[in-house]
Amino acid sequence: MRKIVLLLLLNVSFIHAQYSDPNFPKPSAGYGSDGNHTVGVISFTNPYFTSKNIEIYHPSDISSPVPTIFYSHAYGGNNSANISGVLNFIVQKGYAVxxxxxxxTGVTNNDRYDNLLHGFTKAARDYSSVIDTTKVGFLGHSFGGGASFTLAKHCFDTYNWGSAGRFIYALAQWYTLNLSPADLSSFPIDTKLVTEVFDDDITNDHRMAIDIFNNINIPLSEKDFILAKSCTVSGYNYIADHSVPNTSAAFDALDYYAYYRLLDALCDYTFNGNLAGKDVALGNGSTNQVTMPTGMLDLIEYENPPVIYPENNYTFPCSSSTNPRESFCGLLSTEDFNNKKQLSIFPNPAHNNLYIRNKSEILCKVSIHDMTGNIVLETESDDKLIAIKIQNLDRGVYFVKVNNRAKRFIKI
Incomplete structure (x- = not known):
């Protein structure tokens, strides 16, 4: 019960706020700057939660269907005022939400997923004059961040949503339920993905986000894992924790530059094919992607995200019976981060050969495992550069253990 109350308190306090940053103005142009469309709201009864209406935020000055984002809120955040900032921002840019x-309370997690799914499909069916389901995004925070993958997979497969453009943007995600390894390996490869975690989040273990990011069938060129860090500028604290985006007190540069800016660029790339948007949202660590205002810590982009903190740092650890992917948590260890200067594994994806550079000059026992945990190849060497022939392995995702410790996911 303590954990449930904690998340509830984190989310219900996010009531109306205005931009109030003492150091940096909002972006005045380009990605992250406010748009000029008029915000309209359609509200109708939610058949599965009659006390809370479903809402469609849309640009009322556009008469044709527009690309649409399906938002899954955090646990306890069932009032749209909690995230009014990002809802208005999206609509002003010309998209619907x-x-x-x-x-x-009073329902199961499966009930919550069903409520979200039925609400999304009802909105799309009843308001097709507003919603363009050929161009869609699934955006979610915390519980909603984890749910977005399952909901997106169903809508992509069952209704062919996103046939002209689709993405997932998951923030500080909780456990992802009802998504099998086969589901993860069969995502449409044209899906774009931004996964973002926050360095001072002590609620949701980053391993949940890393696990899904590593195993989802989206090319590395179309997905990025982003870490935002806290900092202090001129006495003002920018706190990158579980409450980002922050609407409880004020919007600040952390919201606009670390979140709104990336979301804006991801929409432009996904829906319009603008490569300038890709350089910001999915730039693989490009200057345009990671640079924050002067004095703030830049974002960090990973293609092989490390585990930095132990599980006991979090209220909801990866190795919990609540997590249906608990068995994958043991493959993610802080040892990978702490020892990465001693060992490097490359390239990723690999083709004919996989190399391990051993800077510690100790005997390395290397084993490659498939996603069921079976050993498919093993060797040992004390060479500084170990070459492993992998051309006989089937195409897929594997993980590499060095000296019986999980080190890195690789794709062949």
Whole structure:
């Protein structure tokens, strides 16, 4: 019960706020700057949660269907005022957002997923004059961040949503339920993905986000893993924790530059094919992607995200019976981060050969495992550069253990 109350308190306090940053103004142009479309709201009864209406935020000055983002809120955040900033920002840029509240208590997690799914599909069916389902994004925070993958997979496969453009943007995600390894390995490869975690988040273990990011069938060129860090500028604290985006007190540069800017660029790339948007949202660590205002710590982009903190740092650890992917948590260790200067594994993806550079000059026992944990190849060497022939392995995702410790996911 303590954990449930904690998340509830984190989310229900986010009530109306205005931009109030003492150091940096909002972006005045380009990605992250406010748009000029007029915000309209359609509200209708939610059949699965009658006390909270489903809402469609849309640009009322556009008469044709527009690309649409389906938003899954955090646990306890079933009031759209909690995230009014990002809802208005998206609409002003010319896109629609479907906001579906789900119950905090008295239902199961499966009920919450069903509520979100039925609300999304009802909105798309009943308001096709507003919603263009050929261009869609699934955006979610915390519980909603984890749910976005399952919901997106269903809508992509069952309804062919996103046939002309689709993405997932997951923030500080909780456990992802009802998504099998086969589901992860069969995502449409044209899906774009931004996964973002926050360095001072002590609620949701980053391993949940890393696990899904590593195993989802999206090319590295179309997905990025982003870490935002806290900092202090001229006495003002920018706190990168579980409450980002922050609407409880004020919007600040952390919201606009570390979140709104990337979301804006991801929409432009996904829906319009603009490569300038890709350089910001999915830039693989490009200057345009990671640079924050002078004095703030830049974002960090990973293609092989490390585990930095132990599980006991978090209220919701990866190795929990609540997590249906608990068995994958043992493959993710802080040892990978702490020892990465001693060992490097490359390239990733690999083709004919996989190399391990051993800077510690100790005997390395290397084993390659498939996703069921079976050993498919093993060797040992004390060479500084170990070459492993992998051309006989089937195409897929594997993980490499060095001296019986999980080190790195690789794709062949």
């Amino acid at each position: 479907v906001y579906v509240p789900y119950q905090t």
